[in-house]
Amino acid sequence: EVKLLESGGGLVQPGGSLRLSCAASGFTFTDFYMSWIRQPPGKAPEWLGVIRNKANGYTTEYNPSVKGRFTISRDNTQNILYLQMNTLRAEDTAIYYCARGWEPVDYWGQGVMVTVSS
Amino acid sequence: DVVMTQTPVSLSVSLGGQVSISCRSSQSLVHNNGNTYLSWYLQKPGQSPQLLIYKVSNRFSGISDRFSGSGSGTDFTLKISRVEPDDLGVYYCGQGTQYPNTFGAGTKLELK
Numbered sequence: 218e219v220k221l222l223e224s225g226g227g228l229v230q231p232g233g234s235l236r237l238s239c240a241a242s243g244f245t246f247t248d249f250y251m252s253w254i255r256q257p258p259g260k261a262p263e264w265l266g267v268i269r270n271k272a273n274g275y276t277t278e279y280n281p282s283v284k285g286r287f288t289i290s291r292d293n294t295q296n297i298l299y300l301q302m303n304t305l306r307a308e309d310t311a312i313y314y315c316a317r318g319w320e321p322v323d324y325w326g327q328g329v330m331v332t333v334s335s
Numbered sequence: 336d337v338v339m340t341q342t343p344v345s346l347s348v349s350l351g352g353q354v355s356i357s358c359r360s361s362q363s364l365v366h367n368n369g370n371t372y373l374s375w376y377l378q379k380p381g382q383s384p385q386l387l388i389y390k391v392s393n394r395f396s397g398i399s400d401r402f403s404g405s406g407s408g409t410d411f412t413l414k415i416s417r418v419e420p421d422d423l424g425v426y427y428c429g430q431g432t433q434y435p436n437t438f439g440a441g442t443k444l445e446l447k
Contacts, residue, residue, distance in 0.1 A: 252436075261427060262376075262384060264436035280435035314383060320431020321374040321389035328383055 219243040219324045221315045226329030233305050233333075239298040239315030239326055246296040247271040250319040253289055253300045255311040256328070263311075265289075267319045268298070305333045337362050337430050341439035347447040348418045356442045358411045358428035365408065365432070372431035375404055375413045378441075379424040387426075388413065420446075 225237040241251070250273075253265040266279040268289045277289050288301040298315050312328040338361040348354050364371045375388040386395045388404035391411060401416045415422055423446060429438040 261440050262429075262438045264429075264438070266435075278434050282435075320372045320436060321386050321395075321429075322376075323386045323389075323395060325383040325385070 219317060221317065221324060221326035223313065223315050223326045223329040226313065226331045228332045228334065229305055230335050231306060231333055234301070234303045235305065235331060237300040237302070237313055237315075237329060237331075239300075241296045241298060241315075241317070244317070246291075247293050249317050251289075251291060251298045252316045252319055252322055253287075253298075254314045254316055254322065254325070255309075255331075256314065257308075257311040262314070265300070265313075269319075302331070305331075307333050309333050336435060337364070337433050337437050339428055339430060339437050339439035341426075341428055341442050343442060344440070345443040345445060347445050349447045350418055350420065352418050352447075353414065353416045354418060354444065355415075356413045356426055356428075358406075358413070358439050360409045360411075360430055362433065363408050364411075364430050370432075371407065373404075373406070373411050374429045374431070375402075376427045376429060376438075377422070377424050378427065379421075382424075384427060415444075418444075 220242045222240045252267045254262050256262045266289050268277045290299045314328045315326040316322040317324040340359045342357045373391050376384040378384040392404045403414045425441040425443050427438050
């Protein structure tokens with residue numbers, strides 16, 4: 218069974234940083250692209266970026282809306298996906314989902330809430 | 336960015352009825368490799384989105400044949416037949432043909 222479990226969310230002040238983690242299980246982690254997607258309360262999802270699989274060199278793509286502030290990485294020995302978020306703004310407040318795949322995204326984690334507020 | 340426009344914003348349906356949701360993209364979703372990367376997701380209340388349909392018309396594993404996707408180019412449709420209580424929620428279309436991937440604003444399916 219595919220499982221994706223995010224952690225690391227919480228309340229952070231504007232300008233601050235946060236690192237989210239996603240523990241993956243139930244599939245061969247290195248075979249899959251992995252994405253981060255966020256969803257502000259009551260709004261549509263927003264794709265943040267993707268890190269490719271082993272066969273594609275673990276390269277990354279980012280949404281221009283977060284490029285330069287957010288970094289996606291993965292630990293393929295422990296099957297963990299990361300999202301490093303810097304210079305956070307109020308508009309980054311959202312539920313953040315870890316997800317398997319890129320297009321389509323076939324499994325989503327349960328999400329973790331990130332609130333940016335003073 | 337490719338803008339995905341969904342209509343209607345909300346839809347009321349009777350159990351057992353049929354509904355259609357439209358999704359239009361601001362650019363063709365046909366990729367250089369010939370594939371069309373258009374997916375449909377359902378977000379039930381309080382849950383994460385779940386994949387229903389990928390590449391326009393392919394049902395994901397375990398998805399009922401009551402769900403069907405169609406379309407090409409910039410116009411796409413999701414049809415749900417014999418609506419059941421578990422089908423209620425917000426439906427999103429999404430594209431992955433061009434970075435960044437983008438989603439529609441959603442269509443809320445409610446009971447009449």
